[in-house]
Amino acid sequence: MNQVDFWYEFASTYSYPAAMRIEALATARVVEVVWRPFLLGPLFAELGWRDSPFNIYPGKGRYMWRDMHRVCETLGLPLKPPKPFPQNSLLAARIALALEGEARATFSRAVYLAEFGEGATISERSTMMKILKSSGLDATATLAAAETAANKDKLKAASDTAKSIGLPGAPCLVTPDGEIFWGNDRLEQGLDWAARG
């Protein structure tokens, strides 16, 4: 089956609708989605950004939240912006990387729904425990696996890979031939590209 890498960041607003939409779109095109969590922070730091560009440039932030409201309304997704924004996504990303396959996808969607649908604080261990449990996963064992040195290194390596590929933001689809499609708006085109093999 044709594959596509889905690069996402838990602090990224548009990654939320993308994560909720992608599996149905991929199934319709017989494309397998590889869920690849990473951190935008190191990439942003290289650009001189120590905060979300949506906070650094308030006009873009105002536009993005209004647009997110429309996007979520169209998709029937709840939207309650978390405070503070952006959320610290380190723990959630580590947990996602400690999981594999369908468990990683299920957990990731649950994080997005809690964070942007309910305004939950995803940096808190208690929130992560709750999400792991409600996803039918072993919360204690997964948290322990997430915080091993090897798993922490795995997340660093993922973010290094994202940088070396040249991802301009999140979410991104990357096809096996190296095409990058940035944004929730580009899911269809990226999956169409991947489907052509």
Next chain:
Amino acid sequence: MNQVDFWYEFASTYSYPAAMRIEALATARVVEVVWRPFLLGPLFAELGWRDSPFNIYPGKGRYMWRDMHRVCETLGLPLKPPKPFPQNSLLAARIALALEGEARATFSRAVYLAEFGEGATISERSTMMKILKSSGLDATATLAAAETAANKDKLKAASDTAKSIGLPGAPCLVTPDGEIFWGNDRLEQGLDWAARG
């Protein structure tokens, strides 16, 4: 008929496919398009940008050009990036504002095709003369009208309006009820919104 304001900047890459697509999409929805040229420079200067963000952030620039290539290929539009990029769009914007209605739209599409389809230098008066003539317009009279103090003030006022509305970039659609839709990707949604009245 329902109306929508189409805010565009001649230096903006994604304004090119948007300008080429918008009339057919608007006609299908029985929406009238008001073409509103403006300058992004003053808005960018407020953000501390003295150049296109696609040059300031080379990773975003590389992505944008690759994406533009795909977008134009899908639409059957020629793409030959102008050098330098971005082009100085002041003269073209003044001329566009000196024209009205259909003449403004025809001229604007011709500028985009020359600039991004052929790599023409749109800051040159000779390029503008050629485009005006091939658009069936009085080149000398239009250039004279473009460079009156009143017309220059009109462009300043347009860019001030763009700033006060809070346009995050170009192109943008703005509906009569104040909704902003940013990007070539958002034409359909913006026109759908305008069509609902």
